[in-house]
Every structure is written in structure tokens, then in C-alpha cells.
Amino acid sequence: MKPLMHLARMLAPLLAAPLVAVAADYKAPRTAFGDPDLQGLWTNASITVLERPDRISKPVVTPEEAAVIERVVNSRLAADRAPTAAGTGAPAAGGEVRGYNTFWLDLGSKLARVNGEIRTSWIVDPPDGRMPYSSEGTRSMRASVTGRIFDDPEQPSLGERCIIGYGSTGGPPMLNVLYNNHYQIVQSPGFVVIVVEMNHDARIIRLGGAHPPADMKFWLGDLIGRWEGDTLVVETTNMHPAQAYTAGTRHRLYIPSDAKIVERFRRVCAEEILYELTVEHARAYTQAWRALRGKAQMKPMHLLTPSVAALLLAIPLTAKSPEVSAHHALAAESTPTRRCSCAARCRASSGSTPMRECTSWSRSRASPRASGRSRAARRTRCCAPASTATRSGSAPRSWCAATRARTTSARRCARPTGATRLSPTGRKCSWARAAPARRGTGRIRLSPRNRNKITNPVRRS
Amino acid sequence: MYEYAGATRNILFSDPGPPPVDSWMGQSVGRWEGNSLVVEVTGQNDSSWLDRSGNHHSERMRVTERHTPDGPNHLRYEATIDDPESFTRPWKILMTLYRRVGADARLQQFKCVEFVEELMYGNLRREPLK
Numbered sequence: 001m002k003p004l005m006h007l008a009r010m011l012a013p014l015l016a017a018p019l020v021a022v023a024a025d026y027k028a029p030r031t032a033f034g035d036p037d038l039q040g041l042w043t044n045a046s047i048t049v050l051e052r053p054d055r056i057s058k059p060v061v062t063p064e065e066a067a068v069i070e071r072v073v074n075s076r077l078a079a080d081r082a083p084t085a086a087g088t089g090a091p092a093a094g095g096e097v098r099g100y101n102t103f104w105l106d107l108g109s110k111l112a113r114v115n116g117e118i119r120t121s122w123i124v125d126p127p128d129g130r131m132p133y134s135s136e137g138t139r140s141m142r143a144s145v146t147g148r149i150f151d152d153p154e155q156p157s158l159g160e161r162c163i164i165g166y167g168s169t170g171g172p173p174m175l176n177v178l179y180n181n182h183y184q185i186v187q188s189p190g191f192v193v194i195v196v197e198m199n200h201d202a203r204i205i206r207l208g209g210a211h212p213p214a215d216m217k218f219w220l221g222d223l224i225g226r227w228e229g230d231t232l233v234v235e236t237t238n239m240h241p242a243q244a245y246t247a248g249t250r251h252r253l254y255i256p257s258d259a260k261i262v263e264r265f266r267r268v269c270a271e272e273i274l275y276e277l278t279v280e281h282a283r284a285y286t287q288a289w290r291a292l293r294g295k296a297q298m299k300p301m302h303l304l305t306p307s308v309a310a311l312l313l314a315i316p317l318t319a320k321s322p323e324v325s326a327h328h329a330l331a332a333e334s335t336p337t338r339r340c341s342c343a344a345r346c347r348a349s350s351g352s353t354p355m356r357e358c359t360s361w362s363r364s365r366a367s368p369r370a371s372g373r374s375r376a377a378r379r380t381r382c383c384a385p386a387s388t389a390t391r392s393g394s395a396p397r398s399w400c401a402a403t404r405a406r407t408t409s410a411r412r413c414a415r416p417t418g419a420t421r422l423s424p425t426g427r428k429c430s431w432a433r434a435a436p437a438r439r440g441t442g443r444i445r446l447s448p449r450n451r452n453k454i455t456n457p458v459r460r461s
Numbered sequence: 462m463y464e465y466a467g468a469t470r471n472i473l474f475s476d477p478g479p480p481p482v483d484s485w486m487g488q489s490v491g492r493w494e495g496n497s498l499v500v501e502v503t504g505q506n507d508s509s510w511l512d513r514s515g516n517h518h519s520e521r522m523r524v525t526e527r528h529t530p531d532g533p534n535h536l537r538y539e540a541t542i543d544d545p546e547s548f549t550r551p552w553k554i555l556m557t558l559y560r561r562v563g564a565d566a567r568l569q570q571f572k573c574v575e576f577v578e579e580l581m582y583g584n585l586r587r588e589p590l591k
Contacts, residue, residue, distance in 0.1 A: 151590060154579065164572075193462065201467070202467060206567070
């Protein structure tokens with residue numbers, strides 16, 4: 001079996017080659033004014049994240065390994081969706097009430113298929129799928145961390161304040177988070193606009209022109225695009241410095257506001273846009289090949305697959321209201337699952353989840369034994385507020401206030417919980433730690449403990 | 462897209478039926494009538510006001526908008542407001558929208574920073590916040 005898998009790995013690039021060739025022949029349709037047409041609703045929902053997770057040793061996995069990872073994640077999420085056990089009762093006064101569970105989330109159920117590879121990280125370069133921070137970059141990132149001081153209304157994180165979406169959803173790079181992973185692209189002569197579902201941000205890309213003076217800073221930066229054949233190339237400058245550090249529940253990221261950021265959007269078939277991003281900064285990042293280039297790069301790639309129509313209608317509402325969820329479910333039910341038809345690798349990449357299959361990382365009260373099984377569960381466990389504020393109200397303002405209450409309680413979270421046993425990185429709030437650079441060993445690591453998680457994700461080892 | 466509040470509005474050209482839930486900006490269904498873009502807006506919640514003096518409306522309000530070019534740089538905007546719960550008869554507004562013709566014309570950012578007093582006057586504190 002082992003040699004066979006090895007053979008399959010060797011053959012994979014060869015097998016993928018003709019499919020890529022098919023995609024290379026693809027010519028994007030044109031708008032009425034002659035530009036390549038990127039318009040439509042797109043999503044990057046996936047269980048693939050910016051950086052290769054600690055517990056997976058490879059940025060690229062085989063279909064068999066992907067199936068294992070997807071099964072582990074999805075069974076954990078499904079367990080979270082289970083109804084609360086009868087007779088559980090209310091939490092004790094001052095006890096944890098936890099955040100919303102899987103039902104409210106929509107993070108996708110599959111690893112991304114990018115250029116014929118199944119990826120555990122969006123970062124393709126460095127090849128280990130991890131951010132190449134230099135020591136200066138790590139220091140700067142720590143200094144930029146927001147959302148932990150609450151003496152001033154402007155100190156909480158930008159996502160919590162609803163200034164921009166959390167976790168770099170509005171980009172660059174446009175990263176996937178736990179929900180609202182949808183984008184609508186609209187074009188007119190001289191402009192491309194990307195409407196971001198999260199926080200209803202809009203990235204307005206001017207085609208041509210000059211950036212304003214460097215001392216003018218904008219949320220999401222100043223974007224100028226150009227067409228290189230069928231590829232939309234976008235350079236972003238004048239980024240607001242407060243945006244340099246951003247964190248989701250599954251990733252955190254530091255891009256200095258003076259970094260060089262280039263994004264490329266290319267429609268590789270009717271139902272897929274390949275999104276490529278290169279970030280260069282001479283001091284914040286470093287890698288072995290730094291000598292070759294004189295500066296370091298990180299280069300995540302995204303796959304955008306088509307979304308269910310009409311989801312963006314929910315933008316003015318908070319995604320937490322049950323009515324909206326019902327609306328989403330309706331939209332998902334009335335729209336048949338669309339299949340990509342142009343190339344096999346496109347078919348394989350349609351990883352978006354119908355809204356009904358909402359998924360989550362937090363834990364329900366029903367499975368207390370499972371507490372601390374994942375990083376997110378740990379956070380829920382140690383950072384949950386002592387009130388039910390997170391569930392109150394659907395108006396944006398009260399939601400922000402509720403989120404603030406939740407995050408405020410995170411401040412007190414400096415003590416390790418029982419969960420640290422699972423991973424040494426769980427000490428303190430896990431997002432505050434430095435990411436250790438790890439090299440891929442060429443094979444997936446599954447410790448006996450992790451195997452337990454595959455067969456029974458809620459079993460305590 | 463609106464500069465104000467960075468809002469966006471999607472206008473659907475195929476009617477999906479009644480909006481499943483009321484929302485701040487409702488559901489917009491558009492059609493072309495000659496040179497006019499006609500948009501029917503329904504499903505707005507009753508929590509917004511039409512102006513600062515508190516002129517209100519109910520969630521049954523239906524707004525019919527017509528956008529008609531009056532020339533290369535002029536757009537006639539008409540809106541008929543029909544809300545039997547709030548008004549004795551439909552009424553109408555009309556204004557001309559002028560194209561911003563400057564080469565550098567663009568939408569500015571509108572991000573609602575909370576407690577702007579602190580932002581603007583915080584430096585006057587005896588001990589300014591950091």
C-alpha cells in the first residue's frame with residue numbers, strides 16, 4: 001500500500017498537468033466593455049487556513065490524507081451541532097455560557113484544491129506553508145496586537161469595532177474565516193469592485209491612475225489594478241497601520257503597512273477564480289532564499305468557488321439572527337448544488353458548503369468531555385463571558401457590545417486550562433504565541449492520540 | 462454603492478418573491494422601462510426615519526424609484542413612497558443627480574469610528590489616553 005501511495009504522489013504532478021493545460025486554454029468571457037469578466041458571487045469557505053496547522057506536517061496532502069483530516073474536522077463540528085442533553089440545566093452563576101455553536105457557522109467542510117493539490121495552508125511559498133517572519137517581524141507583530149486593552153473605545157480590535165471585517169476578510173489577503181466567506185465582484189469601465197460580505201466592506205479597484213501621497217491612509221488601503229491578459233493584477237498601498245495585525249479564530253497575520261502587496265485574480269474556468277497574493281517586506285519576513293531575492297515573500301493562494309446566489313442579500317442584517325439563517329437555508333435549498341464543468345480539478349475544488357451544513361469550532365454544553373479538544377474549544381472554554389451577552393440582540397450595535405463583553409473576559413485568560421495537555425501551544429490565549437517555523441517532514445503525522453480523534457473526536461484520551 | 466456608511470444595495474433583475482425578512486434597506490427588484498431604471502423596494506423594517514425630524518414609515522412601505530438620464534452628466538431621480546399605514550396617499554420626491562466629472566472623483570471612506578469626541582479632543586485631557 002505504501003509504495004502505491006508513494007507512486008501516486010510521484011504521479012500526481014503528471015496527472016495534474018493536462019488538467020492545468022485545460023485550464024490554461026480557458027479564456028474568460030468578456031464584459032460588454034471588453035474586460036475579462038470576473039463578475040458574480042464567489043466564496044473561499046474551506047477548512048484550509050492561511051498557515052499549515054501545527055498538527056499537520058505537510059502543506060500538501062494526498063486525497064486519502066485529506067479524507068482523514070476532513071473527517072476529523074467535520075465529525076468534531078457535527079458533534080458540536082448535537083442538541084444539548086436533556087436535563088443539562090443552566091450553567092452555574094458565573095460559569096461559562098460559551099459562544100455560538102456550529103449551527104451559526106459556515107466555514108466549509110473541505111480542504112482546498114489549488115492547482116491540482118490538496119492544501120492544508122494557503123501559503124505556497126515558503127513551501128512549508130508557514131509565515132516566514134523574521135525576528136523583527138515577530139517583534140513588530142507582537143507590538144501590533146490589538147484587542148487586548150480596553151481603556152479606550154478605540155483599543156479593541158478593528159473587527160470587534162466593526163470598522164473592517166475580522167481576520168483579514170476584506171484583505172489583502174482576502175482570508176476565509178468562520179462565516180460570511182462570500183464576495184461579489186462587480187465591474188464597470190475603469191473599475192472593479194469587490195463587495196465583501198463580512199462587515200459589508202467594499203474594495204474599490206481603480207484600473208490605472210496613481211496612488212495618493214503615502215501619508216494618506218485608508219482602511220483596506222488604496223487599490224490600483226491593471227489587466228495582464230486575463231489576469232487582474234492589483235497593487236495595494238496606503239494601508240492603514242492599525243490594520244497591520246489581524247487575527248481570525250484559525251489564523252493571525254502581520255503585514256507591515258509599507259509592505260508591497262500584489263494580488264492576481266484569474267478566472268481559470270467558468271466557476272473558479274484563482275487568487276494569488278504576494279507580499280514582500282525586506283525586514284518583517286525572512287527565509288532561506290532571502291539571499292537570492294534580497295527580500296522575502298509570502299505567497300498564499302486562494303481558490304474562489306461559486307456561491308449560492310442571493311446570500312449577499314443578508315448583508316444589512318446581522319448574520320446571527322435566526323431569520324437570516326432561515327433565509328440562508330431557503331436559498332440553499334432552492335438552489336441546486338452547482339458543479340464545475342470545465343476541468344476535473346475544478347470539480348474537485350467545489351468545497352463550499354450549503355448553508356444548512358453550518359459548522360463550528362466551539363463546544364456545546366452537551367459534550368463537556370470534549371472541552372479543550374481544539375484550540376477554538378480552548379478559547380471558548382477559557383474566554384467565555386460570565387453573561388449571556390453574546391446571544392443578546394441582533395442589531396449590529398448590540399452585537400458589537402456583546403462581542404466586546406466577550407473579549408473583555410478574554411483579558412483575564414492568562415492561565416492554562418486542562419487543554420494544554422493536548423498541545424503545548426495552548427498556554428495563555430493561543431493566538432498570542434509566536435508561530436514556530438516548522439518544516440514539512442514529507443508525511444502526515446498522526447499520533448495515537450490523534451487517531452483516537454479520528455475515530456471518536458469527543459473521546460478523552 | 463453609497464459613500465454614506467459605505468452601504469451597498471443589490472438590485473435584482475429577477476423577482477425572487479416577497480423578501481423573507483425585513484431589513485434596513487429592504488429588497489430591491491429592478492427593471493428597465495425605456496431609458497429608465499425602475500426599482501421597487503419592499504421589505505424595509507420600520508426602524509429607520511426618512512429625515513432627522515422623525516418622519517417615519519411602516520414596514521409596509523413600498524418605494525418605487527426611477528433613474529432616468531437627462532443628459533450625459535445628469536440623472537433624474539424620482540421616488541414614489543406608498544405606505545397606507547403612515548400616509549393618506551402616495552407621495553413623490555424628485556431630484557437631479559449630477560455626475561462628478563473631476564478626474565479624481567471617487568467615493569471617500571465612511572467608517573463609523575465610535576466616540577469621535579475622544580479622537581478629536583482626547584489630546585485635551587489632562588492625561589491623554591495612550
